[in-house]
Structures are given as structure tokens and as C-alpha cells.
Amino acid sequence: MSRFKKRHFEALKDPQVAYLSPLAVIAHIDLDAFYAQCEQIRLGLSREDPVVCRQWNSIIAVSYAARKFGISRIESITSAKQKCPQLICPHVATYKKGTTHWDWYEEPNPAEYKVSLDPFRSESRKILKVFKNYCPWAEKASIDEMFLDLGPFIYREALRYFDELSEDAIGHLAADDPLPALPIIPEHVRWTGKVYGSPPKPSDWDDVFFMLASMYLDKIRQALLDEMGYTSSAGLAVNKFMAKLGSGMNKPNNQTIVPNSSIQEFLTEFSIKDFWGLGGKYGQRIIDSFNVPEQGSIPYLRNFSVQQLQEKLGDEEGTKLYNLLRGISASEITARIDIKTMQSVKQFGSKGVKTLEDCKQWLRVYSADLRNRVFDLDAETSTIRRPKRITIGYRLYRDKTSIHHDKQMQCPSLQSKSLEPDEFLEELYRLSVELLQQVIDTSEHAFFPCSMLSLSLGSFESASNNVIEGFFQKGTKTNKLKEDFKIINTNDSNDNNNDEDDSEDDLFVSDSESQLKCSRCGLTLEATKMGEHNDWHYAKDLQQGLTGSLSIPSSKPTKRPQSSNRKPPSPNKKSRNDQSIFKFFTKN
Structure with missing residues (x-):
């Protein structure tokens, strides 16, 4: 007999509780050197071409072909080219000051341009769509990472491969009765990828389910490669925590399976x-x-x-x-994306911006940037959400002291779902200029030169009647289980939080305003x-x-x-x- 119970297996068919089962199968997929791959694919280059993704004179991503020359993210473009004269160094997309559309410029000047992450976000959305075609129970962990719950798929596959798990075979069992012993495993059911330790001979149903999942995960990753050209690495384990550790173990373009029997030894690697x-x-x-x-x-x-x-x-x-x-x-x-704030910001250095007109030109860029992200989020989540407030943040340096303040205002005019993208941009720009003028008029210090200026949107609320909060249907039985075994983010991390920040340094910022009961x-x-x-x-x-x-x-x-x-x-x-x-x- 198996050491697993009937209810452990039955739980896999319900996505809301499958992750709680000891038979859970969770995958974490991490794109290999994502920014560099985006540029490699955009430019029609091969994976053998050494590519780095550049922001000003710094490297923000290094392809695996470039890493063979000893190039890393911590060095300058000049140093990297000394190691590899044939290095290809495309600059990330940027907005030119005063414009509302980003583009790829050869040598943008940081004083006159602002980085745009829109091309990377766009590719990320396409990648997530590919994954959801194969596994609808997908969670975007960051711009280049996704989690998949393969439990419901495994439940169906197990019924297809093994009559021993059919309703006829186990329907009469009580919830706490053990599952039948393993039958002979079909030859075509095999481990696919690198199994931590050595591939164990299946001793119970968890091993078999990992074998089935590894085959399917490899198929998903191959589909991404075939459809979009991206390689990825993945981890497969009983929970998100273990799967994330596994995905980084055998990079690039590989997957690591962590059987339950190997967990204790596996963790000592870290x-x-x-x-x-x-x-x-x-x-x-x-x-x-x-x-x-x-x-x-x-x-x-x-x-x-x-x-x-x-x-x-x-x-x-x-x-x-x-x-x-x-x-x-x-x-x-979970597919829920509960954005609380979005921010567009630029650091201007010690010289700072010196005129109101300069600030207004940057606010135009910020407004375009935030417009794109708001409407892209609509498309990604099938939900129309709009901000209730805008905030201007700024930093001044006076007498070797940093002074940082912000000022906010309500923005009911932005909450209308009937606003077209360009109308949203113009209204946001108008409001931001109005708020900036209030900041300048009420500042206790001379506002110019200003070393940092930001524009944020906050307090997002649904502006749609057909909001899709998630992709699961609620049911009485499932809700009962969720009430008893509810777990919220046991792995607290900034990888998947509720805010967006385009600070040119970090994608995300934290926010802990909300409370839960x-x-x-x-x-x-x-x-x-x-x-x-x-x-x-x-x-x-x-x-x-x-x-x-x-x-x-x-x-x-x-x-x-x-x-x-x-x-x-x-x-x-x-x-x-x-x-x-x-x-x-x-x-x-």
C-alpha cells in the first residue's frame, strides 16, 4: 500500500487546494539572462553571439555566450569589450525628454533620456500567455519568472495512465484510506531533466507524479523555445520554495527535479x-x-x-x-495582481534639473510611461483598474543635506474607464503639472536644482463591472477547505509584490498599507x-x-x-x- 491517502490524490484536481497536498507538483520557470535574450531575439542574433544588455555605460544582463569570456554585470562596457572585442552591446529602450514614445537609441545621454522597460514587459506578457496555454494555473512571480501548479494536470494524467487510480478502483475508499501500491510503470513514463542526487526508482506515487510532471514541464519549455525563441530553466518540487531553488541549479536551458526523498540533502547545497x-x-x-x-x-x-x-x-x-x-x-x-502603486522616476545627479520647463518635459515622459503600464495591466489581467490619487516626489540637496518630500492629490478624472490611452496620458500630464506647481509654491526650500523627480499613481480601484479576480471558480466545498487551510504568502518576498517602480535601479518597491483579518x-x-x-x-x-x-x-x-x-x-x-x-x- 501507498503511504499517501486517497484525499491527498483527490486534492490535486482542485487548484485552490492542490498546493497543500503532499503529492503537490509545483514548477518554477526562470528565463535565462532574460534582458539579454530579449535583445538577442530582437536583433535576430543567435545564442552563440556574445550579447550584453546595456544601460548607459553599465551592464544589466549578460548572455551565456558572453559569460564564457568572463564578462559579468559588475563591470563597465569598456572593460567587457576588452575581454571580448566582438561583444554586441545594445542599449535598452529609452524615452527622450519631452516625448511620449520610447525607442532604441544608439548612444542615449542619461541627462536627456530615461530608461523604458516596456519592451521587456511586453515579452514577459507573451511568455506568460504561452505558459497559460499549457497550464492555466500560472503565477507571474516577476518579469522573468513564473510558477505553475501542475497538480490538476497530474491528476488527469494519472487517471489516464493508471487504472489503479480510477473511480472504479478507489471510489469505494474512505478519504483517509491509503492509495493502492504502485503498479508496473509504463516504459515511456520517465524522468526528464536532471534529478537531484540520482534518479530514484519510483517507490510511491509522488515519484511517479514527478516523472509525469517533468515530461510535461519539458514540453512547456520546448514550446516557448519553438514559439518565441527563449530558453529557460526550471525547478520541479513539492512547493514554490523548493521549486525556485531548483530552477537555478542547472542553468541554462535545463530543469531540475527535487524528489521528496532528496529534500534534506538538496537544501544543504545552499x-x-x-x-x-x-x-x-x-x-x-x-x-x-x-x-x-x-x-x-x-x-x-x-x-x-x-x-x-x-x-x-x-x-x-x-x-x-x-x-x-x-x-x-x-x-x-495565484493569478491575482493587486497593484497598489505605480511609479516613474529619474535621478538627475548632483547638477539636477534647473527649470520648471525641464520638469514639465520629464513629467510628459512619466505620464506616457505610466499610461502604457496602466493599459498594459488592463490587457494582462482582463480587469480595468484606475488610480484614485497621484503623487509627486522629489529630492533636493542643500548644504550637503538630502531633503526628500512628496505631495499627493486626488484624481477622480482618471478613474473613468471611458478614457482612451492618449486621453489618459494628457489628463495625467495636466494633473501632474498642476501638482508640481503646488509643490514649488509651497516648498520651504528653493526647488531648483532638483536632483530627483517622480510621479506615482496610487490607490487603484476597479473601474469595471466584469472584474476577473482570479481564474478559479468558487465552490462551497473548496471554500470550506480554503477556510480551514488558508495560507497567504508563506514565502514573503519582493519577487512578487503589489507595486511597480521604474526607478532604473529596481523594478519593485514594497508597500504595507493594507491590513488583513x-x-x-x-x-x-x-x-x-x-x-x-x-x-x-x-x-x-x-x-x-x-x-x-x-x-x-x-x-x-x-x-x-x-x-x-x-x-x-x-x-x-x-x-x-x-x-x-x-x-x-x-x-x-
Whole structure:
């Protein structure tokens, strides 16, 4: 008999809960050197041509052909050409000051031009469309990354290949009854790609499902190559966290499968700072708190009990880290894009802009940039959403001191869904000039020279009656499961947040204005904290509803916790309970 239960398999057919099953199959696809590939394809070059994508005199992407010459993103164009005289160095698209359309210019001057990411966003949308043709349960993680939930596909494929899983064979089983033992696997069902460790002989249904998924994932990536010319790398695992780590392991143009039996060993290949969301200050806080060595950080941190982690990090963060160190995570694939702000900005350096006319010309560029992104988002999400406010931000340098302020105003005239793109641009430009004049008139300091100027749109609301919030139909049974096992962004990361920023340095900025109410305990928290709070609930549900429950084995046995009926703590309150996660479903 299998160690998996009937309900684990049945869950795969429902996209809203498939990711919670121990049989879940999640893919992460990462485009190889995306910006460089975009330019290579635009210029009709081959993958053997050394290409870098240039912004002013800096390199922002390096093709794999160029990397063979030792070229990296941290060097200048001059240095790169010394290493490879035949290097092809196209500049990213730019807006010329005062214009409303970007173009590709040979040698744009940063004082008179602003970078446009529109061509890359356009290609990203086309790529996502290709993926959705093969797997509608797709989530855009960033401009060059997508997640796919292959669970529903695997459910159908399993029924097609294996009579042992048909309704006739298992329909009489109770939800908690084990699945049948593995039959003989058809010869054409095989591992496709690189399997971490060595390709295991299938021992249970999870291995077979990974084999089926690896074949289909390879087909999806090949379709992208055939249709658009892009190579990609992918990871395949039981959750988004593991799949993302896997996609970067065998670049370029390859895919890595992480079987459940290999998770613990696989994670030792990485540093704690490689973990999704732990590369910045929070990751450094963990390193400092536990004196983590540079080498072997994962096995080292696994030696700490959940209580010890919670003592330093708090209940929610300690539990989250304890689980991540063991590859345990659960985060839904969702197509929802809830943009809160969009920003267009340019840094002008120490000299700054010196006249109102200069600022107005840049505001015209910003208005065009934001117009494009607003209407592109409409097309991408099949939803018309418009901003309620605009904001002018600026930075001045006076007496060696940086002064940064912003001013906002409501913009009801932009909320009409009847505005055509050019009408939206002109109205946004008019409002931005009006707001800038207010800024200049009320500034406590002389406004010119101004070293940074930005225009933002915020408080987006639906302007359409046929809003598509997601691609799943709601159902009573599914909602019941989601209520019991709701997990929101257990992998908090800036890879897929709710804001857009065209700062020429970063694509995204964070925003934590919104608050969410926990559906289980009623506690209201900032949205950015809700994922960790749900981890706490998940840990409290340890092994309930799963007699002989499945769990990913840890490198060190832990004490089984005693049940508790106490209420969940506030974000700052600490708990001493030993906690782990991986509760999937309760009995109805």
C-alpha cells in the first residue's frame, strides 16, 4: 500500500487546494539572462553571439555566450569589450525628454533620456500567455519568472495512465484510506531533466507524479523555445520554495527535479541567504542571532529546536524558519495582481534639473510611461483598474543635506474607464503639472536644482463591472477547505509584490498599507505579517487530521508537541511550543 491517502490524490484536481497536498507538483520557470535574450531575439542574433544588455555605460544582463569570456554585470562596457572585442552591446529602450514614445537609441545621454522597460514587459506578457496555454494555473512571480501548479494536470494524467487510480478502483475508499501500491510503470513514463542526487526508482506515487510532471514541464519549455525563441530553466518540487531553488541549479536551458526523498540533502547545497526572502536584512539578522558560519549554514541551523529559534525570532518567524530549513512551505499559485502603486522616476545627479520647463518635459515622459503600464495591466489581467490619487516626489540637496518630500492629490478624472490611452496620458500630464506647481509654491526650500523627480499613481480601484479576480471558480466545498487551510504568502518576498517602480535601479518597491483579518482567529494584522501568522496556525495544526501523517523527515528527531487550545499570540508575543507544519486537510 501507498503511504499517501486517497484525499491527498483527490486534492490535486482542485487548484485552490492542490498546493497543500503532499503529492503537490509545483514548477518554477526562470528565463535565462532574460534582458539579454530579449535583445538577442530582437536583433535576430543567435545564442552563440556574445550579447550584453546595456544601460548607459553599465551592464544589466549578460548572455551565456558572453559569460564564457568572463564578462559579468559588475563591470563597465569598456572593460567587457576588452575581454571580448566582438561583444554586441545594445542599449535598452529609452524615452527622450519631452516625448511620449520610447525607442532604441544608439548612444542615449542619461541627462536627456530615461530608461523604458516596456519592451521587456511586453515579452514577459507573451511568455506568460504561452505558459497559460499549457497550464492555466500560472503565477507571474516577476518579469522573468513564473510558477505553475501542475497538480490538476497530474491528476488527469494519472487517471489516464493508471487504472489503479480510477473511480472504479478507489471510489469505494474512505478519504483517509491509503492509495493502492504502485503498479508496473509504463516504459515511456520517465524522468526528464536532471534529478537531484540520482534518479530514484519510483517507490510511491509522488515519484511517479514527478516523472509525469517533468515530461510535461519539458514540453512547456520546448514550446516557448519553438514559439518565441527563449530558453529557460526550471525547478520541479513539492512547493514554490523548493521549486525556485531548483530552477537555478542547472542553468541554462535545463530543469531540475527535487524528489521528496532528496529534500534534506538538496537544501544543504545552499546558504541561508539563498532562501527566498532571506537574502537581505532579515537573513543577516538570523546569521547574527545564531552566529551562523559561512559554510554549512543549513545543517548548523537545523541543530536549533523550534523553541530556540522562537526565542530569538518570535513565534511566527521562528516557526517559519524551522520549517523552511526542512523544505516545508505551502503557498498557493495565484493569478491575482493587486497593484497598489505605480511609479516613474529619474535621478538627475548632483547638477539636477534647473527649470520648471525641464520638469514639465520629464513629467510628459512619466505620464506616457505610466499610461502604457496602466493599459498594459488592463490587457494582462482582463480587469480595468484606475488610480484614485497621484503623487509627486522629489529630492533636493542643500548644504550637503538630502531633503526628500512628496505631495499627493486626488484624481477622480482618471478613474473613468471611458478614457482612451492618449486621453489618459494628457489628463495625467495636466494633473501632474498642476501638482508640481503646488509643490514649488509651497516648498520651504528653493526647488531648483532638483536632483530627483517622480510621479506615482496610487490607490487603484476597479473601474469595471466584469472584474476577473482570479481564474478559479468558487465552490462551497473548496471554500470550506480554503477556510480551514488558508495560507497567504508563506514565502514573503519582493519577487512578487503589489507595486511597480521604474526607478532604473529596481523594478519593485514594497508597500504595507493594507491590513488583513485572520479568518481563523479574527486577529487583524498588516498584510505583510499575515503569511507568518498563518504559519503559526499551520504549526498548531500539527498532524491533526493525519493519522500517521506524512512529513518531510528532518535531520534531527523532534519532540512531539502536546495539544493546546490557547489562542494564537500577537505578533510580538513568544511561545515555547515545539511546532512543525504540514497539515493538509481535515476530515469533513
